[in-house]
Amino acid sequence: xxxxxxxxxxxxxxxxxxxCVVITVSIIVTRDPVPQPEPLFSQPYEYVCQDVTGSGPRCxxxxxxxxxxxTSLNVCKLTCGERRLIxxxxxxxxxxxxxxxxxxxxxxxxxxxxxxxxxxxxxIKENWEAFxxxxxxxxxxxxxxxxxxxxxxxxxxxxxxxxxxxxxxGVSTISRTTIESYSLNISSTAERSTVTIEAITYFGARxxxxxxxxxxxxxxxxxxxxxxxSLGRIYDEPFFRHRGLSLDTSRNYIPVKSIKKTIDAMAAxxxxxxxxxxxxxxxxxxxxxxxxxxxxxxxxxxRQVYSHKDVSEIVRYGNVRGVKVYPELDSPAHIGNxxxxxxxxxxGTLAVCVNQEPWQSYCVEPPCGQLNIANPRIYDVLASVYxxxxxxxxxxxxxxxxxxEVSIDCWNSSAEIRDWxxxxxxxxxxxxxFDEWANFHSRSMEIFExxxxxxxxxxxxxxxxxxxxxxxxxxxxxxxxxxxIWTYQNNNDSLGDVEDIASKGFELIITNADAxxxxxxxxxxxGNGFNWCSPYKPWQTVYDNNPLLMVSPEYRDKIIxxxxxxxxxxxxxxxxxxxxxxxxAALAERLWSNPNGTWADxxxxxxxxxxxxxxxxxxxERLQPQWCFENEGLCYIx
Numbered sequence: 001x002x003x004x005x006x007x008x009x010x011x012x013x014x015x016x017x018x019x020c021v022v023i024t025v026s027i028i029v030t031r032d033p034v035p036q037p038e039p040l041f042s043q044p045y046e047y048v049c050q051d052v053t054g055s056g057p058r059c060x061x062x063x064x065x066x067x068x069x070x071t072s073l074n075v076c077k078l079t080c081g082e083r084r085l086i087x088x089x090x091x092x093x094x095x096x097x098x099x100x101x102x103x104x105x106x107x108x109x110x111x112x113x114x115x116x117x118x119x120x121x122x123x124i125k126e127n128w129e130a131f132x133x134x135x136x137x138x139x140x141x142x143x144x145x146x147x148x149x150x151x152x153x154x155x156x157x158x159x160x161x162x163x164x165x166x167x168x169x170g171v172s173t174i175s176r177t178t179i180e181s182y183s184l185n186i187s188s189t190a191e192r193s194t195v196t197i198e199a200i201t202y203f204g205a206r207x208x209x210x211x212x213x214x215x216x217x218x219x220x221x222x223x224x225x226x227x228x229x230s231l232g233r234i235y236d237e238p239f240f241r242h243r244g245l246s247l248d249t250s251r252n253y254i255p256v257k258s259i260k261k262t263i264d265a266m267a268a269x270x271x272x273x274x275x276x277x278x279x280x281x282x283x284x285x286x287x288x289x290x291x292x293x294x295x296x297x298x299x300x301x302x303r304q305v306y307s308h309k310d311v312s313e314i315v316r317y318g319n320v321r322g323v324k325v326y327p328e329l330d331s332p333a334h335i336g337n338x339x340x341x342x343x344x345x346x347x348g349t350l351a352v353c354v355n356q357e358p359w360q361s362y363c364v365e366p367p368c369g370q371l372n373i374a375n376p377r378i379y380d381v382l383a384s385v386y387x388x389x390x391x392x393x394x395x396x397x398x399x400x401x402x403x404x405e406v407s408i409d410c411w412n413s414s415a416e417i418r419d420w421x422x423x424x425x426x427x428x429x430x431x432x433x434f435d436e437w438a439n440f441h442s443r444s445m446e447i448f449e450x451x452x453x454x455x456x457x458x459x460x461x462x463x464x465x466x467x468x469x470x471x472x473x474x475x476x477x478x479x480x481x482x483x484x485i486w487t488y489q490n491n492n493d494s495l496g497d498v499e500d501i502a503s504k505g506f507e508l509i510i511t512n513a514d515a516x517x518x519x520x521x522x523x524x525x526x527g528n529g530f531n532w533c534s535p536y537k538p539w540q541t542v543y544d545n546n547p548l549l550m551v552s553p554e555y556r557d558k559i560i561x562x563x564x565x566x567x568x569x570x571x572x573x574x575x576x577x578x579x580x581x582x583x584x585a586a587l588a589e590r591l592w593s594n595p596n597g598t599w600a601d602x603x604x605x606x607x608x609x610x611x612x613x614x615x616x617x618x619x620x621e622r623l624q625p626q627w628c629f630e631n632e633g634l635c636y637i638x
Contacts, residue, residue, distance in 0.1 A: 091236050116167060
């Protein structure tokens with residue numbers, strides 16, 4: 001308490017002593033016990049591994065007898081036949097045993113990693129935590145309420161599982177040349193199992209750990225985990241080096257946590273490229289520091305933006321999980337909201353026909369917009385965007401420049417562009433606009449290299465009018481650009497264009513819309529009927545789509561891989577998982593293994609793998625009734 005200036009010490013006639021008596025009160029807090037599940041009843045069934053139809057061994061459900069061994073469905077899934085659990089299927093599997101080791105997650109540990117660099121050690125530790133989290137989520141009660149008592153068996157409680165990593169190099173960033181091969185073997189005693197994963201790079205070892213996670217499952221009878229306890233050797237490496245998903249976050253904003261979850265699912269399937277279509281005419285959600293007007297005008301809301309920190313965090317998150325994240329700034333078309341502010345800063349008009357109506361006259365879907373090629377200041381702004389994207393996505397090896405669906409009608413709607421073209425060309429034709437379109441891409445690449453200092457970047461462009469009928473080599477440099485193919489595999493004219501592009505030396509990424517567009521097959525979002533790329537692409541179509549069939553054998557070395565694309569006119573975080581998975585898994589096996597067989601050969605593993613994704617918290621689309629899962633091979637049509 002403060003004393004006023006009129007308070008005088010003489011007024012105090014005595015000293016008041018206040019004695020504080022401290023009383024200790026013991027409060028006993030009682031908590032309700034954690035609810036445990038009802039005791040499990042025993043079913044009168046078991047499973048035997050038989051080749052009933054002559055098409056290979058299956059887990060067959062039979063009634064138990066007094067002298068049966070009571071093999072559970074999960075044990076049968078682990079032990080029945082050569083092609084058992086692994087997705088995508090590896091190059092070779094030798095000496096896989098049929099006996100089980102049983103253990104609890106706390107007793108799974110990795111061996112000495114001190115010989116590796118600090119960065120690789122950190123990567124191993126982070127990936128290990130994700131792996132251990134997946135082990136816990138296999139427990140049915142853990143999934144529902146975060147608890148679940150493991151086995152009371154003293155033997156299983158004490159059993160140890162050791163995972164040893166032998167990594168021969170210190171490569172810490174995934175790139176075009178990263179070696180992703182690995183080998184894996186398992187040996188066991190009565191007290192322990194030893195898993196050895198050997199790889200040239202950390203990324204191969206990460207794939208090996210993923211494969212090991214698929215060699216185990218939950219043992220309901222003993223309430224613990226179980227794993228194959230002997231394995232001679234798995235050797236594995238990818239068929240294609242580029243195995244990706246393309247996700248659009250402009251039409252609808254996708255939160256950071258949902259992107260990370262998608263990367264987790266990609267890692268579970270050994271996909272290695274996340275193509276981030278981060279902007280479009282609809283919105284510009286990348287938070288610019290040099291030109292904040294971009295996101296101020298272009299983001300749906302202040303909360304629906306990606307900061308540099310967000311992007312860098314996602315890039316690192318992906319790298320640890322073997323997924324390279326790279327950006328797309330689609331241009332010169334697909335540019336609109338976020339570019340309207342030029343006149344306010346005396347830069348002039350940066351984009352034309354933005355949100356112009358009727359939209360059908362100027363673009364393929366609303367809203368419209370394209371860069372103003374007559375205004376040289378667009379390159380000043382692009383330089384800043386390129387620099388900031390390159391910094392956020394560092395290290396950059398691919399930069400997608402978009403380049404599709406340019407509308408000459410949009411450009412012609414601008415008097416500024418018409419006058420500029422007339423002054424530059426004696427006779428303005430469609431070819432004149434093609435020349436300017438091509439000049440734009442060449443100049444964009446040059447500016448990107450200059451402002452970022454990255455001279456070995458590969459630009460990627462979608463197929464477009466600029467790549468048709470022998471024009472790709474006329475307008476574009478195959479040393480600078482990769483062409484991403486979205487045209488149809490079942491269209492002879494399109495195949496002719498793809499063959500021509502490959503013959504001119506361009507590397508190709510295949511994303512043909514008739515198989516790998518994952519937004520197809522729903523109701524139209526403009527008008528009625530179905531959307532433009534219907535029908536729906538089921539996992540069987542995704543699986544059977546062989547990228548090599550897009551060109552003749554002599555040019556197949558130009559196909560570096562493929563991507564499935566999800567355009568988000570009718571997708572957001574609420575539907576993302578079911579749109580991508582398990583069809584993304586079908587893509588993954590096609591690109592990792594490029595199997596000779598068809599989807600029918602993979603069906604049993606696909607149904608099982610979908611269950612595995614769900615156990616990990618991925619809301620993958622249901623493919624069949626549970627009955628089909630428990631009665632293998634009986635859900636068929638003649």
